[in-house]
Structures are given as C-alpha cells and as structure tokens.
Amino acid sequence: MLEKTTRINYLFDFYQALLTPKQRSYMSLYYLDDLSLGEIADEYEVSRQAVYDNIKRTEAMLEEYEEKLQLFHKFLERGNIIEQMEKCLRDNELDSTKLGKYLVLLKELD
Amino acid sequence: MLEKTTRINYLFDFYQALLTPKQRSYMSLYYLDDLSLGEIADEYEVSRQAVYDNIKRTEAMLEEYEEKLQLFHKFLERGNIIEQMEKCLRDNELDSTKLGKYLVLLKELD
Numbered sequence: 001m002l003e004k005t006t007r008i009n010y011l012f013d014f015y016q017a018l019l020t021p022k023q024r025s026y027m028s029l030y031y032l033d034d035l036s037l038g039e040i041a042d043e044y045e046v047s048r049q050a051v052y053d054n055i056k057r058t059e060a061m062l063e064e065y066e067e068k069l070q071l072f073h074k075f076l077e078r079g080n081i082i083e084q085m086e087k088c089l090r091d092n093e094l095d096s097t098k099l100g101k102y103l104v105l106l107k108e109l110d
Numbered sequence: 111m112l113e114k115t116t117r118i119n120y121l122f123d124f125y126q127a128l129l130t131p132k133q134r135s136y137m138s139l140y141y142l143d144d145l146s147l148g149e150i151a152d153e154y155e156v157s158r159q160a161v162y163d164n165i166k167r168t169e170a171m172l173e174e175y176e177e178k179l180q181l182f183h184k185f186l187e188r189g190n191i192i193e194q195m196e197k198c199l200r201d202n203e204l205d206s207t208k209l210g211k212y213l214v215l216l217k218e219l220d
Contacts, residue, residue: 110189
C-alpha cells in the first residue's frame with residue numbers, strides 16, 4: 001500500500017477534471033502546496049471544519065472514481081509492463097515473441 | 111470522425127461505471143441490443159419521449175466525461191503506437207532505440 005498522501009496525489013491527478021473548482025482549490029492547496037487546514041480556512045473565510053469536511057468528502061469521491069474507473073491501477077500495471085520492456089531493450093534482449101507478449105498485455109489493459 | 115454509434119459505444123464502454131443503473135439499461139438496450147425507443151418505453155412503462163430524453167442526456171454526459179478524461183482518445187493513441195511496435199516486431203525490425211522511443215510515447219500518454 002502506497003503512503004496515503006502519495007496515493008491521493010495520484011488520484012487527484014487522474015480525476016481532478018471531475019471535481020468542482022472549489023474542491024480542486026482546497027485539494028491543491030492542502031496536498032500540493034502543503035498549506036494547513038487553518039491557512040486554507042483563512043484564505044477562503046470559512047471555518048477550519050468546513051475545509052476539513054470538504055477535503056474528506058473529496059478524498060472519498062476520488063476513491064470512488066478509482067473504484068469505478070481504475071485509472072491509477074491501470075497506470076501502475078502499464079508502468080510495470082513498460083518497465084519490463086525497457087529492461088529487455090537495455091539488455092539487448094530483442095526477442096520479438098517476448099516483446100509481442102508484453103504488447104498483448106498492454107492492449108488487454110485498455 | 112467515427113460513425114456516431116461506434117463512438118457512443120466506445121464512450122459507453124469507458125464511462126458506463128459513472129452512469130446510473132437506469133441510464134446504463136436504456137443505453138445498453140438501445141445501443142447494444144438495438145431495441146427501438148418504443149420498445150424500451152414499453153418495457154419500462156414510460157413514454158417514448160422520456161426514454162429519448164434520458165438517452166440524449168446520457169450521450170451528452172458521456173461526451174462531457176470524454177472531454178474531461180480523454181480515455182477514448184488516449185485509447186486510440188495508445189492503439190496506434192502499439193500497432194506500430196507490432197509492425198516493427200513482425201518485420202523483425204528490432205531496433206532498441208526506435209522501440210524505446212515508442213515506449214516513451216506510451217508513457218507520455220499516462
């Protein structure tokens with residue numbers, strides 16, 4: 001299991017287009033710019049609790065999107081396959097049958 | 111531009127997890143099972159217009175998801191790259207620099 005912040009950062013990357021502008025702002029300030037809940041609350045003139053609730057809800061939405069679309073999961077799987085292919089190329093192991101099998105795996109992920 | 115039905119079928123494939131059960135049923139009966147609006151209306155005991163409106167709204171949602179997430183677009187791009195790599199393998203053109211460049215393109219799509 002990835003560290004939670006790293007995971008949320010990835011999910012945010014994949015699904016931020018589905019969030020509202022406010023959700024995007026809070027998440028970006030909290031996770032990317034590393035502002036505290038209090039600092040975000042001050043900036044938006046809302047309570048710290050309101051910011052906290054919004055961020056928790058957004059995190060849950062991101063996990064729900066991931067459950068439905070699996071974009072992060074597929075990204076990791078694809079990354080593994082590509083890494084193995086790159087290793088073949090580096091090692092000059094240019095076996096077209098083996099490389100072809102990796103390509104089949106890549107297509108199956110789509 | 112792909113024929114509309116083909117495009118909607120693909121978009122449905124990519125985004126159906128984000129639709130409601132009713133939206134999924136109507137779309138599936140109309141686009142996959144090729145039922146008419148009237149037949150779907152009879153089955154659900156609603157008006158033909160209600161089915162039509164629901165399907166049009168769902169189509170618009172699918173296009174909106176595609177605009178935001180570009181899953182179908184990326185699928186096509188990835189398919190092109192993989193096809194070119196498969197051609198290299200078939201032609202026994204096992205050039206690790208060239209194959210490596212295709213892998214970079216694949217990674218950039220994620």
